Amino acid sequence: MIAIEAKNIYKSFPGIKALDDVSIAVEKGEVHAIVGENGAGKSTLMKIFGGLYDMDSGSILINGTPCEIKSISGALSHGISVIYQELNLMPSLTIAENIFVSDLPGSLGQVNYRKLNQQTRELMERLSLNAKPTDLVSTLSVSQRQMVEIMKAVSHNSEIIIMDEPTAALNNQEVDTLYNIIHKLKAEGKTILYISHRLREIFDISDRVTVLRDGRYVGTRLTSELDENALVSMMVGRDISQLYKYQPTQPGETVLEVQNLEKEGVFSDVSFSLREGEIVGVAGLMGCGREEIVKSIYGLTRRDGGRVILQGVEKDIKSPSVAIKEGIGFVTEDRKDSGIFALMTIRENISVNILRALSRWGLIRTDMEDELLVSYTSSMNMKYADEMQRIMFLSGGNQQKFILARALASGCKVLIMLEPTRGIDVGAKAEIYSLLSGLAAKGMAILVISSELPEIMSVCYRSLVVFQGQITGNILRDEMDENLIMRCATGNETYFSKGAQI
Amino acid sequence: MKKFFKKINFRELGILYALIILWVLLFATNRTFRDADIYISILREGSILGICGIGMTFCIASRHFDQSIASMMALLACVYTALLTKLAPSAGGAGIFISFLCVMALSVVLGAFNGFLVAKLRIPAFIATLGTLYVYRALAYIVSGGDPVIINQIVSKEQYGFFRTIGMGSFLGLPVSFWIMLICAVTGTVILRKTKLGRHTLAIGNSVSASRISGINIDRTKIYIFTLVGAFVGVGTILNAAFLGSSNPGMSAGYEFVVISTVVLGGTALSGGKGSIFTSIAASIFLVTVTAGMNAFGMDSFAQRVVQGVILLFAFSINGIRAAMENRRVKSEATKHAKATKASASDNG
Numbered sequence: 001m002i003a004i005e006a007k008n009i010y011k012s013f014p015g016i017k018a019l020d021d022v023s024i025a026v027e028k029g030e031v032h033a034i035v036g037e038n039g040a041g042k043s044t045l046m047k048i049f050g051g052l053y054d055m056d057s058g059s060i061l062i063n064g065t066p067c068e069i070k071s072i073s074g075a076l077s078h079g080i081s082v083i084y085q086e087l088n089l090m091p092s093l094t095i096a097e098n099i100f101v102s103d104l105p106g107s108l109g110q111v112n113y114r115k116l117n118q119q120t121r122e123l124m125e126r127l128s129l130n131a132k133p134t135d136l137v138s139t140l141s142v143s144q145r146q147m148v149e150i151m152k153a154v155s156h157n158s159e160i161i162i163m164d165e166p167t168a169a170l171n172n173q174e175v176d177t178l179y180n181i182i183h184k185l186k187a188e189g190k191t192i193l194y195i196s197h198r199l200r201e202i203f204d205i206s207d208r209v210t211v212l213r214d215g216r217y218v219g220t221r222l223t224s225e226l227d228e229n230a231l232v233s234m235m236v237g238r239d240i241s242q243l244y245k246y247q248p249t250q251p252g253e254t255v256l257e258v259q260n261l262e263k264e265g266v267f268s269d270v271s272f273s274l275r276e277g278e279i280v281g282v283a284g285l286m287g288c289g290r291e292e293i294v295k296s297i298y299g300l301t302r303r304d305g306g307r308v309i310l311q312g313v314e315k316d317i318k319s320p321s322v323a324i325k326e327g328i329g330f331v332t333e334d335r336k337d338s339g340i341f342a343l344m345t346i347r348e349n350i351s352v353n354i355l356r357a358l359s360r361w362g363l364i365r366t367d368m369e370d371e372l373l374v375s376y377t378s379s380m381n382m383k384y385a386d387e388m389q390r391i392m393f394l395s396g397g398n399q400q401k402f403i404l405a406r407a408l409a410s411g412c413k414v415l416i417m418l419e420p421t422r423g424i425d426v427g428a429k430a431e432i433y434s435l436l437s438g439l440a441a442k443g444m445a446i447l448v449i450s451s452e453l454p455e456i457m458s459v460c461y462r463s464l465v466v467f468q469g470q471i472t473g474n475i476l477r478d479e480m481d482e483n484l485i486m487r488c489a490t491g492n493e494t495y496f497s498k499g500a501q502i
Numbered sequence: 503m504k505k506f507f508k509k510i511n512f513r514e515l516g517i518l519y520a521l522i523i524l525w526v527l528l529f530a531t532n533r534t535f536r537d538a539d540i541y542i543s544i545l546r547e548g549s550i551l552g553i554c555g556i557g558m559t560f561c562i563a564s565r566h567f568d569q570s571i572a573s574m575m576a577l578l579a580c581v582y583t584a585l586l587t588k589l590a591p592s593a594g595g596a597g598i599f600i601s602f603l604c605v606m607a608l609s610v611v612l613g614a615f616n617g618f619l620v621a622k623l624r625i626p627a628f629i630a631t632l633g634t635l636y637v638y639r640a641l642a643y644i645v646s647g648g649d650p651v652i653i654n655q656i657v658s659k660e661q662y663g664f665f666r667t668i669g670m671g672s673f674l675g676l677p678v679s680f681w682i683m684l685i686c687a688v689t690g691t692v693i694l695r696k697t698k699l700g701r702h703t704l705a706i707g708n709s710v711s712a713s714r715i716s717g718i719n720i721d722r723t724k725i726y727i728f729t730l731v732g733a734f735v736g737v738g739t740i741l742n743a744a745f746l747g748s749s750n751p752g753m754s755a756g757y758e759f760v761v762i763s764t765v766v767l768g769g770t771a772l773s774g775g776k777g778s779i780f781t782s783i784a785a786s787i788f789l790v791t792v793t794a795g796m797n798a799f800g801m802d803s804f805a806q807r808v809v810q811g812v813i814l815l816f817a818f819s820i821n822g823i824r825a826a827m828e829n830r831r832v833k834s835e836a837t838k839h840a841k842a843t844k845a846s847a848s849d850n851g
Binding site for chain 1: 692696697698701702704705707708709711712713714715716717718719775776
């Protein structure tokens, strides 16, 4: 029996076709995994199921009857709960209040707290979360918050539960707990859609797996009939290692050195260095503090202590404008919100960091702006209609190149890049990797913060690993191994390659 | 020339087309609109409104809001006439010039103060300028003692001729205030399109966090934006005082809403990120034309208010309407695409 079925779903955003004729059928009581690279359309599809997005065309059938899911509450009333990648909890309320916020027990507008906490306690016992119902969410760790999200979904007694990257912030033990929960739910006859890009989990937990690629449906298989290689080749279609070959470079002088960076409760005792021509990865789980570390180096956020030394001279980088002046470039992880200036033209997007240098008598020289645009677009193979095109209409990969070009235009010596290929297709991914290694070959020192281990392993000369705000690993390219990095990232091991400069 | 036209986005000139259609309709249906005088007086009033809208275009493009401008106009006008009362008889032309400079300086200070509240004290612009709306209006009553001032009664006859020229006079067949508006509009457009400040204004309107990463000093830019609002309101006040020939502390009440509406009607989205001074001004002239048209048809003043309110509400709903239309367009294209794919698939099969 089919629990939920999607037929011919189309969904596009400006510049991107997110879903292009996707159909999928999920059997009742199965754990159905949905896999695909970043940008494959998994999350978009789940958000359509969850009522967060409207589809452009297509139909959804639940238990064989067509239905329209117009809103989150609409999805819930159809028996669909979604656990999203981003945490959506209210930090200053208790666990119990968060879980039952849309369905508080009580009468006449008054909340029956005894009943509320009792309900929550039962749920917590069922899912074995170790905390009190009255604990404030703000006091919980990231992984505990994730568990609260899961309880919230379970509390609705939905028949279909969608989990979007539920393990992104969990360590191995917690992943096991999650598996137990999934087994329990499955035994109760619930249907589970499980999204993850960690292949091991797919094989551990799912009955069937559907693969999406670049917004298109690739196929559905029984998990037991697949092995890892077969699944990967379905996912990538093209093998990225054929598109991009690592170019070894010999690191030169130290450009950036940080010593004992510290921010209370976020990171402490962080020291490392970066040399000319070196691409260094920073791996770690969600919430480990690595974004905060690099943002404090760039002057975006404050820190409590530590020194930043650029080419042998200590610098006080109070703000991004100082960082730009001192030769640090920064590319954000959130292209849509803090990367592009959506409604501005591509020309205005590329020049915004260096307007002073492009001005004469206070007026921006359009001819110099155009030169800048042409020089970067031709050398970085960017596609656009004309210089007055708004950047929001470009594809994700092209937008990313423009943001990279903007950082480079200010003549940086150090480049900090967060999630360099998040949400862009495989071809553009390979191009970004080649651009990075080309920059390194010319002597740029590059820090790549990435949640995708294969990415770090394919572009980086060495990689740092961060766990709970501390560096637990410094691994040279030859010794990089997905398991080793994960062990360091979950605090189960510290590993420092011999002979590697940290 | 070709390049110049290429730069104009004709799809965003809706308000200009609306203005032309309105003029044609009125020309066809009402005798008053077959006389050049009515257009001259529309331009005269529209220019004053337009000048006030220039600064507001920056403000809204940066995703901010200034509600205090009507109170600011009243305060500036009262200070202006108070200074004229003191200086014009004793210091003559120099006195008038000094009054003018003082008002301009004060307008910059009042605007910068709004900016300071928003940028440095982190008060949301909506609230901060609501506060100064009250403060500036109250100051206007204090400065004037609550009484209106008639410029004709405080300056000499020759001096009054000068005010008449600015307020009601013409140059090359068009009102003086129109020419001043043109100078202001070109200045504003150059600032918006060609300077760091203009780019930073749009950048902040698009994304504050991306602006921060790009090293933009956000606080300073905000202060400059509100200062610009003040400066253009200053120019508008001086023209308005000359046009009316008087000041009073209760004047221009509700004008902020009209100015904000012209900017929005001109296509600058309340959600920020883009803006055009040219279309803001076209919208000012449009609004003044609507009022003139209703007067010409003898519509009673309460009914006029209803029409004005509806137009303003329409202006504010444009974004919603546009988004809905855009959504439908995307959807219908997607459906078409889906059908085409299916058709070609069945052809192959």
